[in-house]
Amino acid sequence: MKRALFVGSALAFAGAPAFARTENVDVQSIVERIPGITGVYARTFKDTPLVAIRDGEPFAAASVIKLAIMLTAYRAFDAGTASPSDKVKLRAADLIGGSNFLAGSHPGEAFTLQQLIRAMIQVSDNAASNTLITAFGMEAINATAIKAGLTGTHLGRHFADVVPAWRVSQNVTTPRDMATLMFGLERGSREGLDTIARSASCRAMIGILLGQEDRNKIPAGLPPGTPIANKTGEIDGVRNDIAIVNPYGDTPFVLAVMTKELRDTSAGNRGIAAIARAINASVAAEG
Numbered sequence: 653m654k655r656a657l658f659v660g661s662a663l664a665f666a667g668a669p670a671f672a673r674t675e676n677v678d679v680q681s682i683v684e685r686i687p688g689i690t691g692v693y694a695r696t697f698k699d700t701p702l703v704a705i706r707d708g709e710p711f712a713a714a715s716v717i718k719l720a721i722m723l724t725a726y727r728a729f730d731a732g733t734a735s736p737s738d739k740v741k742l743r744a745a746d747l748i749g750g751s752n753f754l755a756g757s758h759p760g761e762a763f764t765l766q767q768l769i770r771a772m773i774q775v776s777d778n779a780a781s782n783t784l785i786t787a788f789g790m791e792a793i794n795a796t797a798i799k800a801g802l803t804g805t806h807l808g809r810h811f812a813d814v815v816p817a818w819r820v821s822q823n824v825t826t827p828r829d830m831a832t833l834m835f836g837l838e839r840g841s842r843e844g845l846d847t848i849a850r851s852a853s854c855r856a857m858i859g860i861l862l863g864q865e866d867r868n869k870i871p872a873g874l875p876p877g878t879p880i881a882n883k884t885g886e887i888d889g890v891r892n893d894i895a896i897v898n899p900y901g902d903t904p905f906v907l908a909v910m911t912k913e914l915r916d917t918s919a920g921n922r923g924i925a926a927i928a929r930a931i932n933a934s935v936a937a938e939g
Contacts, residue, residue: 666819677702677934679927682774686923688889688914694907694931695835702905702931707828710804710821711910714885715776717807717823717890719833721770722860724788724796726853734788736766746782749813754779773883774863778811785810800836800848802829827908830894834881834906836860838896842904858899869893874932875926889913892921897928917923 683690683705691706699705728734739762746866747757753771754763757779768784771777785793790807797805808822833848840854847854863882870893871880882895892910909927914920 661712691910693831696905710824712808713823713825714887716885724793730850751779753777782810831908869924870895870928
């Protein structure tokens with residue numbers, strides 16, 4: 653019998669209170685210095701979270717919603733309904749700013765799904781993201797999120813050059829949801845299990861995340877050379893970072909830090925780095 657595509661552990665946090673606060677690692681003083689609202693969820697492979705602060709509260713996802721888009725693509729690869737080598741033609745409506753990889757591209761040009769996924773994750777290319785949303789459909793992406801246990805995650809719009817304030821909350825997630833997704837990837841890869849995707853797909857997605865180019869949040873708080881598979885997100889007043897720290901290592905941990913209503917985004921970045929530093933030091937001390 654084939655394993656299910658996600659296991660019960662992916663849903664382990666779904667029943668926690670929306671504003672739960674648990675701290676085996678004390679980061680509250682750091683959180684309080686961040687000039688805005690901050691949610692944190694961190695865990696190792698033990699059952700008890702290291703930190704859970706506003707972990708079930710909704711936050712504007714910004715580009716971390718792209719993790720759900722990538723997961724949808726890889727589940728389609730697992731199901732045989734799509735292939736990484738399949739080519740997709742660009743639509744004029746999907747070509748927007750914030751698109752380094754597809755800058756200068758024209759409607760009708762074709763790229764493989766694998767090219768688009770790498771661009772979406774590693775350089776956060778918005779046009780690549782829009783093309784993938786169009787290819788798979790919002791309904792499928794949201795259904796994938798639910799199947800993976802991401803009960804507070806919703807994709808409601810494509811990426812745009814300018815997002816009116818009333819549309820910011822259409823793409824939302826929670827720190828716990830994003831940590832659940834990353835934990836599913838790490839567990840699937842590490843233990844050879846089919847979790848939120850098949851084990852080989854979990855390894856492939858971690859490989860893409862290891863190539864992330866934005867390193868000024870969680871990675872900035874960790875020792876140089878630390879392997880980090882992460883995805884960031886930024887819009888006005890929002891700085892987010894979601895990571896597997898030291899994937900495949902002896903002491904990996906998952907960390908999700910999300911912010912909103914930031915009055916100083918640079919301070920938000922520094923706060924996220926400081927949270928990562930404190931948690932990493934605690935995990936290393938416990939060995």
